Amino acid sequence: MRLNRLAVTDYRNLSAAVLEPAPQLTVLCGANGQGKTNLLEAVWLLTGGKSFRGAKDAELIRRGADFAVLEAAFEAGDRPQEIRLTVGAKGTQRPGRTVRLNGADRGRAASIAGTFTAVAFDPNHLSLVKGGPEGRRHFLDAALCQLYPGYLAAERRYLRVVAQKNALLKAYDITPGGDVLLETYNEALVTYGCEVMRRRAGYLDQLAPAAAANYRDISSGAEKLEIQYCPCCDPGSPEALAAKLREVKNTELRAGFCLTGPHREDLEILIDGQSGKIYGSQGQQRSAVLSMKLAEASVAGEVLGEHPVMLLDDVLSELDDARQTYLLTRIEDKQTFVTTCDSAAFARTNGKLVFVDHGTVREG
Ligand SMILES: Nc1ncnc2c1ncn2[C@@H]1O[C@H](COP(=O)(O)OP(=O)(O)OP(=O)(O)O)[C@@H](O)[C@H]1O
Ligand SMILES: [Mg+2]
Structure with missing residues (x-):
């Protein structure tokens, strides 16, 4: 599974942002509260699943807007596909989460479950x-x-x-x-x-x-x-x-x-x-959960024939230098997103750097 492009409009604090991730590792850098987790959550919503923070639909729409729109181009196998997901506020023409897959209206977002697959790690795990x-x-x-x-x-x-x-x-x-x-x-x-x-x-x-x-x-x-x-x-x-x-x-x-x-x-x-x-110490527990989540993705890849995209939020904190470096350099061939507040991450990764700043997205 590979996400090639994601454009978001009025989604949480991202009023208009475009993410063009690398085929392998993309590192989302930015200070606290800038929109890194929001961006990962947007990728996750393409799976048709619930928000990984358990958020209600209304919370996903940028305050003051009526709709949030996510437009994604991705490849499953070698087949290029497109998802357009809309989150409508209550009282609008299309309330809730609805989806178009390759141009065809598919109704509720949950109906496309299994089309775009991802495994997310967040600190709650x-x-x-x-x-x-x-x-x-x-x-x-x-x-x-x-x-x-x-x-x-x-x-x-x-x-x-x-x-x-x-x-x-x-x-x-x-x-x-x-x-x-x-x-x-x-x-x-x-x-x-x-x-x-x-x-x-x-x-x-x-x-x-x-x-x-x-x-x-x-x-x-x-x-x-x-x-x-x-x-x-x-x-x-x-x-x-x-x-x-x-x-x-x-x-x-x-x-x-x-x-x-x-x-x-x-x-x-x-x-x-x-x-x-x-x-287990904090770092050991974190490493254990992360290892299980990465394994969950590889087993899904084996059984379903398509390796899910991996979304790793706040995974680096509490890990020592060697473990951080492993995550920032050794994740190969499977598409992975990692968030970090570390402004010096660029010096430590071979992945693509993307800076998230006040809801805007800029390539490093
Ligand atoms: N519906 C919304 N409309 C506007 N802004 C929102 C909405 N939902 C969340 N936000 C804002 O998004 C910001 C949080 O973004 P996010 O959680 O992605 O931060 P982050 O970059 O992951 O930060 P951290 O490093 O602390 O995890 C907050 O400032 C919050 O107020
Ligand atoms: Mg965050």
Whole structure:
């Protein structure tokens, strides 16, 4: 995937700006509050996804304007394509986010999901290492939804049965035929849960070695990253999950909710054999998340046949010189955008420099 040109009009603080990125690395430089993240967010919106900051549509339109317009020329495979995305304010003719792909009206922006693909890193993603298991499951599930269309359905069905079973466990004593109903729910949990676990395990088989290789490169070979899936039982084995559910039945009845299954799983992220969450330094945690994000992009590239564009926001802070230099010089062949406040970045990168200043974009 390669973005060749992006023109934005009345988008956040960018009233009229044109970005012509390099095929490989583009470094967006500028002081705080100038529009660097805004520009990355604009590229991200071309994916049809939500804003990576979770912003509402109205926040994307430059204050005082009615519409924000993003016009992009990009290549998927070797095929040149164009996206024109409009964000309309409430009460205008076309409110919300709508899109034209290669000149044809495609309605809502989400309808073109999968056409232009990107993987974004922003500082909130540090919760992947620092935060609870929920964020790590979300990381896996979000990636799998992009790669396998059937995954979302299996995961939703699984979670729906978990909710139904939770309701039953709470009212078990007063539910006639509760025993039979519990059996039915457990059978459904085995069917859908196994599918979720099999996909997660398969994904981690690809992701973990790629993330480890990235981490080794970022740390110049000094440290080792390991990502381990902690499944509740042998992943993908219906017998194992069924046995596990039988084993916890009485404890679940006492607790009043589901105690085991893919909705309770986690990933272990180890740096040099120690828990990254507990012992990792800020820079190590950042390097670990970054390695996982870059690996997410390369696995998507392998599965979908098209490597997503990488958007790395504020990734350099807290990294030492060697790690920064790696990111500013060693990212090759895959199109990548990195933001920095460091005005001396030009001396340290072989990428294309673009200066962002009060919402204007100027090539270095
Ligand atoms: N809808 C909008 N209309 C006008 N300006 C906006 C809008 N939304 C955000 N801004 C402005 O954009 C600026 C922030 O831009 P951005 O987050 O891209 O900065 P940045 O260059 O990434 O800075 P930092 O280095 O601090 O991360 C703020 O000054 C903010 O007020
Ligand atoms: Mg920023």
